[in-house]
Amino acid sequence: MQHKKSEEECKAVVWYQMEGQERIQNLKIKLEKTGIRKFSISPEGVCCVPEGKHFRRVGMLRAFPAHETKILIQYLHKDHIYAVKKGKYLWLSWGKERK
DSSP: OHHHHHHHHHHHHHHIIIIIHHHHHHHHHHHHTTTOOEEEEOTTOEEEEEETTEEEEEEEOTTOOGGGHHHHHHHHHHTTOEEEEETTEEEEEOTTOOO
């Protein structure tokens, strides 16, 4: 079981380095231009921002490794993005609106 877990962690790291990091950074830059400094990622990779009582879809992360958020959080923190798992969603924030 431990071997499979580390294999899944490795896949998550490869996903982040090969695709996720760039896509998340691009989305972050796009959102910053409109004053938004946080978004959520669903287990399916759907990225949304809060808008009143609802959420607006702003992007999609293909092959998002939702079961390995612990390792992703570590890598996001290295990139100065605060990340926290709330329920089934991973919330990312940066800058002044980090709550």
